[in-house]
Amino acid sequence: MRESLVAAGARVMVGFQGHAASEDVRRLIRDFRAASVILFARNVDTPEQVAELVRELQGIARDAGHELPLLVATDQEGGRVARLRRPWTEWPPPRALGRLASEEHARRMGEAMAGELLACGVGCDFAPVVDVDTNPRNPVIGDRSFADDPELVGRLGAGMIRGLQEGGVAACAKHFPGHGDTDLDSHLALPAVDHGRSRLQEVELLPFRRAIEAGVACIMTAHILVRELDDRLPATLSPVLIEGVLRKEMGYGGVIVADDLEMKAVALRWRPAESALLAALAGCDLLPVCHDHGAQVEAIECLVRAVETERLSWKVMEKAVARLRALKERFLLPYRDPDPRAARLAAGAGPRLALSEEITARSGIHA
Numbered sequence: 064m065r066e067s068l069v070a071a072g073a074r075v076m077v078g079f080q081g082h083a084a085s086e087d088v089r090r091l092i093r094d095f096r097a098a099s100v101i102l103f104a105r106n107v108d109t110p111e112q113v114a115e116l117v118r119e120l121q122g123i124a125r126d127a128g129h130e131l132p133l134l135v136a137t138d139q140e141g142g143r144v145a146r147l148r149r150p151w152t153e154w155p156p157p158r159a160l161g162r163l164a165s166e167e168h169a170r171r172m173g174e175a176m177a178g179e180l181l182a183c184g185v186g187c188d189f190a191p192v193v194d195v196d197t198n199p200r201n202p203v204i205g206d207r208s209f210a211d212d213p214e215l216v217g218r219l220g221a222g223m224i225r226g227l228q229e230g231g232v233a234a235c236a237k238h239f240p241g242h243g244d245t246d247l248d249s250h251l252a253l254p255a256v257d258h259g260r261s262r263l264q265e266v267e268l269l270p271f272r273r274a275i276e277a278g279v280a281c282i283m284t285a286h287i288l289v290r291e292l293d294d295r296l297p298a299t300l301s302p303v304l305i306e307g308v309l310r311k312e313m314g315y316g317g318v319i320v321a322d323d324l325e326m327k328a329v330a331l332r333w334r335p336a337e338s339a340l341l342a343a344l345a346g347c348d349l350l351p352v353c354h355d356h357g358a359q360v361e362a363i364e365c366l367v368r369a370v371e372t373e374r375l376s377w378k379v380m381e382k383a384v385a386r387l388r389a390l391k392e393r394f395l396l397p398y399r400d401p402d403p404r405a406a407r408l409a410a411g412a413g414p415r416l417a418l419s420e421e422i423t424a425r426s427g428i429h430a
Contacts, residue, residue: 071366072096117184159426161210166222173226182409184401193270217273236274238285241267286328305346
């Protein structure tokens with residue numbers, strides 16, 4: 064029972080309310096072995112506070128006997144999706160880099176972002192977005208995408224990935240297999256993509272191939288229906304897309320992260336515990352349940368039962384846990400708690416601010 068609980072906890076990423084560790088997240092780390100945490104704006108005040116929060120969370124994990132540090136992640140894309148704002152550097156949206164068409168600027172921006180994140184103890188950035196912005200009616204991607212040209216998106220995405228990871232932070236290309244040509248927001252409903260295989264290969268999937276070539280640590284799935292490949296299950300829950308296309312056809316061996324399983328694209332049909340199990344069966348490694356404490360507990364317990372009843376094989380569970388372990392060993396070890404003073408000094412430091420201002424001035428697109 065304990066072995067399966069530890070494995071299940073390793074795979075469920077949890078969020079919580081507040082600027083300090085809540086009783087809920089303490090319980091999840093201590094009793095349910097949750098080994099990954101996501102920070103949102105609700106958890107962020109000052110650089111010192113974020114560093115202290117991460118120190119507190121990591122201390123809870125150490126006291127509970129976790130073998131490895133927690134993976135602490137956030138969404139720091141630039142533009143409208145940025146959890147760390149002033150006094151941290153406020154970066155323009157990725158579309159600004161698309162205007163410059165400079166892989167070197169993308170790399171430098173990624174490296175600069177990593178410096179601020181790492182100083183606070185955040186070891187994984189759910190960026191860059193490598194969706195190709197081909198649909199002007201898309202309500203959720205827009206300027207979060209570098210461009211409407213898949214080659215340019217792939218090139219700039221690879222540059223940002225290299226910068227983040229050279230700076231010591233795991234990057235995450237999203238949202239596989241491509242959320243760009245949709246006209247619904249998967250936070251609210253289930254979008255669909257109706258392109259054939261050749262179009263998918265030439266446009267949607269190309270930037271993910273470039274991300275894989277760049278050694279990206281993680282790829283995040285999209286809650287979208289790709290009817291040409293699976294007309295029944297959204298990508299996150301589809302073995303055809305995750306195990307078939309991403310693992311086997313594209314040869315990706317890193318960590319696959321599901322998008323938040325409380326988003327309505329999946330939550331309107333499946334409870335988070337059910338979608339966590341389906342995502343695990345499809346081939347996702349890390350399963351974020353970002354908001355509701357009851358749903359987080361249910362998801363972990365559902366994975367435990369699935370292993371013990373052999374609905375989810377122990378071999379599959381072990382492979383996912385091994386990929387997560389490898390990511391932590393690559394980016395979190397040797398582990399050092401963040402220093403609140405260093406976090407303050409890193410936030411909005413002169414060279415980072417100058418780079419942000421340069422990208423903004425040359426692109427004409429503001430943060």
